[in-house]
Amino acid sequence: MAVDGLPFSRGFVALVIAVAMAGRGLKKKSLSKSGAMAAFVVGLVSFLASYRMGITLILFYQSSSSLTKVGNAIKKKLEADHKEGGQRGADQVLACSLLATVIAVVYMATQGLQDTPIHFA
DSSP: OEETTEEHHHHHHHHHHHHHHHHHHHHTTSBOHHHHHHHHHHHHHHHHHOHHHHHHHHHHHHHHHHHHHHHHHHHHHHOTTOOOOOOBOHHHHHHHHHHHHHHHHHHHHHHOSSOOOOOOO
16 A cells, blocks of 8 residues: 555555654653654655665664764773764754755655665666
8 A cells, every 4th residue: 555656565665664763862861852852853854765775774874873982982091081972963964964964855756755776867
């Protein structure tokens, strides 16, 4: 079953993953409430556009989180007054993901809701 070209399964997966990722950020205290709401919207739009865009978003999020931890460990050794990062707000979430979200929206508008390969020719 599809709603205007969007397969139900992709809509369901998009919703579940967006809720899970935003909830995980809140639980780990890496996102504020506004950051979690922004992350939910970004995740939902990315997965609605295509699984490929959604998975790319998750890989970006995971690699950035890992690099932040490494960077914090190094800064902690170098700076006597180092403080931990804190929660990311909506402004920080969108600063890192707004362009990708706009690209996802443009992709959906121009290519439709079917998850088809991108042709660069």
